[in-house]
Amino acid sequence: MVGVDLSGTRLANDLFFVMHDNATGRMRLHARLTGLGLAAAVLGELMLAGRITVGSAAGQIRLVVLDAAPPQDALTRTALGHIVAEPSHRFRTWLQFLARTAITDVADRMTAEGLLRPPGRRPSRRRTPVDVNIAGWPVGRVNLAIQRREPLNVQDGVLLGLLVATGGNQLVLWEQNPAYLSGTVAALPAPLQELIAQTEAAVGDAVITRR
16 A cells, blocks of 8 residues: 555544543543554554555455655554564454553553653643643544545544444534545555554454453
């Protein structure tokens, strides 16, 4: 898949902002669902950069490395390194593996980039945005596009798809427009559609095991 210009934003950072309250830093969803969404976003960053894609082997959906050169970003570099080292795992296995630490990993990157405040000595240990306007922009621009019936770029299309896959759309979108949501996902390249489908399936498994 050809890499795209991310215009200075990162998919997982945007999803982290959307999945957390701007003022309190509280997660809007259960931690397991948030972790799966952020893990998918990290894989999405690698897909958008043309580093990995989706393939199948022995009837299983797997990740295929297209470019193994280490990215400059430490988070995606580590994720890609794991995939290069153990290419036989199923797609779902990578989601579950990365989800275990995805919340902390993405928060650490955002803190290092000056987007989040360090937790300090606050009892909650939550990290809050340095700039609430920057934090609110990802969900704001998606909501405006839905309201105006405007098409999203590829990265924001994946952001919206992952919100739907985790159930976050019910909490942060101003209006639920099934035709717009399904049309946006259907317009994405096939590997990114599979990313969203695998995330939705992993979220479904996580919800069942909590019952």
